[in-house]
Amino acid sequence: MGYAYYVGLAINGAVEGLTIGLAALAINLVFAVGRFPNATTGDLMTVGAYAGIAVQQSGLRSLWLQGLAAVGASMALSLALYLFVFRALRGRGMLAPLLASIGLAILVRSVLSFFAGHDQYVFQLPIVRPIMIAGIPVQSYDLWLGGVALVCVLLVMAILFLSPIGRQMRAVADDLTLARTSGINVDRVYLVMWLLVGFVTGVAGMVLGVRTVVMPEMGWNMLLPAFAAAVLGGVGSPAGAVLAAMVVGIAQEMSTPVLGFTYKIGLAFMVLVVILAVRPAGLFGRVERVR
Amino acid sequence: MSLLELRDIAAGYGEIDIVSGIAIHVEAAEIVTVAGTNGAGKSTVAKTVTGIIPRCRGVVEFDGRDIIRLAPETRVSLGLGYVPQVANVFPSLTVLENLQVMAGVRNRKSRVAEMMALFPGLAERRMVRAGALSGGERQQLAFARALMPNPKLLVLDEPTAALSPALAAQVFDHIRRLPGLGVAALVIEQRARQSLEISDRGYILDLGRVVMQGKASDILANPDMAALYLGQDGSTH
Numbered sequence: 001m002g003y004a005y006y007v008g009l010a011i012n013g014a015v016e017g018l019t020i021g022l023a024a025l026a027i028n029l030v031f032a033v034g035r036f037p038n039a040t041t042g043d044l045m046t047v048g049a050y051a052g053i054a055v056q057q058s059g060l061r062s063l064w065l066q067g068l069a070a071v072g073a074s075m076a077l078s079l080a081l082y083l084f085v086f087r088a089l090r091g092r093g094m095l096a097p098l099l100a101s102i103g104l105a106i107l108v109r110s111v112l113s114f115f116a117g118h119d120q121y122v123f124q125l126p127i128v129r130p131i132m133i134a135g136i137p138v139q140s141y142d143l144w145l146g147g148v149a150l151v152c153v154l155l156v157m158a159i160l161f162l163s164p165i166g167r168q169m170r171a172v173a174d175d176l177t178l179a180r181t182s183g184i185n186v187d188r189v190y191l192v193m194w195l196l197v198g199f200v201t202g203v204a205g206m207v208l209g210v211r212t213v214v215m216p217e218m219g220w221n222m223l224l225p226a227f228a229a230a231v232l233g234g235v236g237s238p239a240g241a242v243l244a245a246m247v248v249g250i251a252q253e254m255s256t257p258v259l260g261f262t263y264k265i266g267l268a269f270m271v272l273v274v275i276l277a278v279r280p281a282g283l284f285g286r287v288e289r290v291r
Numbered sequence: 292m293s294l295l296e297l298r299d300i301a302a303g304y305g306e307i308d309i310v311s312g313i314a315i316h317v318e319a320a321e322i323v324t325v326a327g328t329n330g331a332g333k334s335t336v337a338k339t340v341t342g343i344i345p346r347c348r349g350v351v352e353f354d355g356r357d358i359i360r361l362a363p364e365t366r367v368s369l370g371l372g373y374v375p376q377v378a379n380v381f382p383s384l385t386v387l388e389n390l391q392v393m394a395g396v397r398n399r400k401s402r403v404a405e406m407m408a409l410f411p412g413l414a415e416r417r418m419v420r421a422g423a424l425s426g427g428e429r430q431q432l433a434f435a436r437a438l439m440p441n442p443k444l445l446v447l448d449e450p451t452a453a454l455s456p457a458l459a460a461q462v463f464d465h466i467r468r469l470p471g472l473g474v475a476a477l478v479i480e481q482r483a484r485q486s487l488e489i490s491d492r493g494y495i496l497d498l499g500r501v502v503m504q505g506k507a508s509d510i511l512a513n514p515d516m517a518a519l520y521l522g523q524d525g526s527t528h
Contacts, residue, residue, distance in 0.1 A: 164391070167384065171392045174381040181341050181375065183367030183394030183440060236383075 004136045009253045015142045017249020018149035019211070021242035022204035023219075023226035024233065025156060026197045028241045031230065032173035033193045034090075036097040040081060041201060041226060042219030043108040048074035048205030049214045050112055053121045063210070066123065067148075070209075071202035077108070078198030082190065090190070105220065113216045121214040145207045152203045153242050156196060160238060165192050173236065225265070228272045234282030244282070247271065294319045294475050295340065295353050295444055302339045302347035309335040310499040313349070317444060317477050318491075320470040324507065326483030327496030333479045334376060336496070337448040340477065341373040342366050354443060368395045372442030372474075376449040379433035382422030386413050389421050389432055393439035406435040427458040434465050444475045451482050463489050487511050 023041055030038040051073030052066035060066070081104060089097040130137035160166035165188075172179045172189050180186055201219075208218060229248050233240030248268045255267040276282070293316040300313040310332035317323045327333050338344040340351065342363040351359040358366055367373075380389050390403050407414040410431045416424065421432055430450060437445055447466065451459035459482060467489045469476045480486035487493045490507040495516060503516055510516055 167388055167392045170384060170388075171381045174383050175378050177343055177363075178375060178378060178381065180363040181343060181367065181373040182392060182436065183364050184392065185364055185394065 005257075006254065007136045008138065009256065010250055011136075011138055011142065011146075013250035013253030014246055015146040015149070015211070015249070016253060017246035018146055018153070018242070019204055019207050020222065020225050020229050020249055021245030022149055022152060022200050022207070023222050024229035024241035024245045025153060025238055026200045026204070027226055027230040028233070028235065028238050029156075029169075029193055029197055029200075032236045032238075033169055033189065034086065034097070036094045036101070037227065038197075039098065039101040039223065040105045040108065041197075042221070042223035043105045043112075044074045044078055044198065044201035044219065045205030045208060045222060046112060046214075046216060046219035047077050047108060048202035049209030049218060050116060050121075051202075052123065052206050052209055053214050056123060061124070063123070063125070067203070067206045070206040071199055074202030074205060075195055075198030078194045078201065079191070082194040086194075087190070109216050109220060116216070118216065121209075123210045123214070125210070141210065145210060148203065149207050152200060156200060157239060159196065165189070169193055225268060228269060232272050232275055232282055237282070240282060292355055293317060293352075294321075295477065296350070297336070297339070298350040298352075300336075300339055300347060300349035300351070302335050302344045302349075304345055308499065310339075310496070312500055313339075313496075314501065315477075315494055315504075317475050319443065320473055320475050321492070322466060322470060322476045322478065322490040324478045324480055324483065324486040324490040324493040325496060326480055326486065326493060331496040332499040333496055334448055335499075337373070337446050337477070337479045340446050341371065364394065367440060367442075370440070370443035372437040372440065372445040374433045374437045374445065374447045374450055376452055376479075380421040380424070380429050380436065383420060385418050385420055386424070386432055387417040389436055390439055393436055395440040397441075402439055402441075406439060409438070410435050426454055427461065430454065430458070430462055431465070434462075438472070438474070442474060444477065445469060446477045446479070448479045449481055450478070451480065451485075459485070484511065 023045060026041045026044070027038060030036065030041070048070035052070040055066045055069040085100055085104060086097055089100060125141060128140050131140050160170060168179070168184045168189050169192070171182065171184060172186060176186065205219060208222065212218065225248055226245070229245035230241045232248065233242070233244035248271065251271050252264040252268045255264050259267055295317040297313055297315045301308045301311040303309040313336060315323070315325065315336065325333050325336055335344060339347050342358070342361060347359065349359070350357065353366070353369060353371055356369065358369065381392065384392060387403065390406055391399060396402050407417070412428060412431055413435060416428060421429065424432060450466070451462050454462065463485055466476055466478060478486050478490065487507040487510055492505065493507045493510045494501050495503040495510065503510060503513070
């Protein structure tokens with residue numbers, strides 16, 4: 001196993017990391033603005049992937065159309081969850097919305113299993129040769145999917161840091177009461193935040209679905225590494241969450257030759273524990289409040 | 292017609308009224324101080340005006356409109372500004388973003404420039420996160436933020452709390468300039484004597500009720516009030 005093999009693993013880990021990063025970004029958004037850990041994140045991804053599969057089953061082969069359906073379905077579900085459940089739980093502390101999100105996650109998975117069964121689905125992609133970059137074989141789909149995930153992350157960052165609504169979202173994350181007395185329309189901020197969560201999880205679901213297989217538990221299985229990345233990156237730091245997810249993804253893949261496939265997740269969490277022991281606020285977290 | 296009028300206000304948290312029977316009014320471009328002992332309900336008055344108190348009844352009229360049922364964000368759009376006692380800036384946003392994020396601002400760019408001119412210290416720190424500012428700089432930013440939408444009234448909740456005497460004097464200077472900008476001020480203040488000295492009128496609260504009101508100069512001249520509520524060092528106790 002030479003150098004090229006390890007670079008290949010690192011690239012694979014980076015794409016895996018970006019997928020986890022998207023989920024971590026969605027968790028981070030809800031945690032910062034909505035103030036609870038959202039357990040439906042993984043299942044929003046799953047719904048997106050199934051929507052893509054549904055379009056494929058209808059005979060439409062365009063991956064872009066399937067992706068569009070994935071994003072649309074996740075956004076619609078995310079918005080519905082907010083309007084019908086989480087809006088009523090605003091200001092009720094962290095526990096009530098967290099428990100509701102766990103219940104909703106199970107409900108969404110059950111509904112998917114009821115209608116789509118437990119069969120595994122795959123996105124039908126034409127077989128292509130790996131492309132050679134500096135003597136290293138790279139799957140072109142990995143490059144595409146990594147690119148899509150990266151563009152999605154950059155788009156969310158641009159919204160958060162360059163647009164007025166993003167600024168308002170960060171203000172609500174800092175201090176809800178001050179945001180309200182600053183005249184910020186908090187309802188609108190929540191609405192946009194949940195749509196953004198739907199968008200991100202839809203893209204993540206599609207990327208994960210194309211790279212692996214589509215089944216009811218696919219998103220749920222992704223939830224723990226995503227939570228780990230969100231904590232590792234520093235709660236409240238969206239860029240940190242994505243970078244931490246890359247660390248988790250690359251560490252997992254690079255450990256495969258030594259530890260084997262089964263134990264790679266264990267190593268990811270060992271990295272998490274070690275980093276948190278050294279930096280309790282996470283890699284990019286700040287313990288800072290104006291008092 | 293007063294710019295702000297509170298009549299028969301009872302407000303508090305949970306089942307308990309912190310203040311009751313409160314009547315306070317503020318005229319346009321006037322400075323009014325609300326002082327009193329710790330726990331007298333001064334901040335509850337500020338929160339009642341801005342709409343962030345959980346429970347309140349009575350009449351709150353602003354610019355001739357009953358606003359008691361309106362959300363805080365709607366009150367801001369009517370011209371009611373607020374500088375909270377603590378946590379009065381967004382720490383993770385830069386100085387510039389703290390100004391830009393204010394809603395209801397017409398011609399935002401020129402308004403930011405006006406605020407930078409009014410508080411020159413902020414101009415050179417525009418790209419610094421507010422969480423990294425000193426206490427005095429934060430207070431300047433809090434003022435500038437509240438002035439961004441060109442409010443008719445600023446409610447200031449203990450704006451000199453935790454500031455050194457020199458910085459507190461700066462804050463009172465800022466407040467003194469407000470009527471010149473066409474802005475009235477309702478100042479909730481612990482440093483009662485200093486605040487009354489720059490005010491047109493004042494109210495003294497004790498155990499949730501107004502125990503004295505009138506011209507600021509009259510309150511300052513009242514020996515009983517001075518002994519009971521104003522203290523020797525200028526702070527209520």
